Amino acid sequence: GYMPSTVIDDVPTVFPGGYTPRNYDGRYRGLITMRTAIQYSINVPAVKMLNTIGVDTGFEFGKKLGLSLLESDKNLSLALGGLTKGVSPLELASAYGAFANEGVRIEPHAITKIEDGEGNVIIDNKPRETRVMKEQTAYIVTDMLKTVVDSGTGTRARIPGRPVAGKTGTTQLPDAPEFRGKRGNKDAWFAAYTPEIVGVVWMGYDKTTSKNYLVQEYGG
Numbered sequence: 001g002y003m004p005s006t007v008i009d010d011v012p013t014v015f016p017g018g019y020t021p022r023n024y025d026g027r028y029r030g031l032i033t034m035r036t037a038i039q040y041s042i043n044v045p046a047v048k049m050l051n052t053i054g055v056d057t058g059f060e061f062g063k064k065l066g067l068s069l070l071e072s073d074k075n076l077s078l079a080l081g082g083l084t085k086g087v088s089p090l091e092l093a094s095a096y097g098a099f100a101n102e103g104v105r106i107e108p109h110a111i112t113k114i115e116d117g118e119g120n121v122i123i124d125n126k127p128r129e130t131r132v133m134k135e136q137t138a139y140i141v142t143d144m145l146k147t148v149v150d151s152g153t154g155t156r157a158r159i160p161g162r163p164v165a166g167k168t169g170t171t172q173l174p175d176a177p178e179f180r181g182k183r184g185n186k187d188a189w190f191a192a193y194t195p196e197i198v199g200v201v202w203m204g205y206d207k208t209t210s211k212n213y214l215v216q217e218y219g220g
Helices: 034-039 043-053 055-064 076-080 089-100 135-151
Strands: 007-010 030-033 104-106 113-115 121-124 129-131 165-172 185-193 198-204
Touching: 007 034, 007 043, 030 034, 034 043, 034 135, 043 055, 043 076, 055 076, 089 104, 089 135, 089 165, 089 185, 089 198, 135 165
Parallel strands: none
Antiparallel strands: 007 030, 104 129, 113 121, 165 185, 185 198
């Protein structure tokens, strides 16, 4: 029921339970559209939208997209990827593939067919397809994600003469004593797709410590 032109108030906000997300650049832009919020990867509007539709609704949609979410992920930080264990690049690529595929998710698979030396088919893998959203929904989200690449945080992924939709993502350092006073990030992500290909890039450390973390790296 919401559109790219839906207006959200990007201001410092305290949510139920005292959760107070910050925008990555420390700026607050006031009344902006949902397209602008996604274009510049602004955190507060994302959390506001999840709070509006309900955490359970967002959680169930993530599960439909194939993300391995846990019950402990049912909170507002879900809007920003604040997950207990996180997801793999393969899971994320499969999820974005549903938007590229007009709302239909295809179970990831590596082998499509196996034949013997005489051409007899031994295995013909028919991937499972599931409609997880309306075609119109996938179209609208794709249109907004194209803005990210055309003129937002993902402009380095532009391909001349080709449509690209994508989203940058950055995970902040854990709220732990060893990271107090440090400026940096835990993970940097970029997910994008053309009409034919979905790609996901992750940058980070297997184990983030006070000595091993991203200092000035962002999803862009």
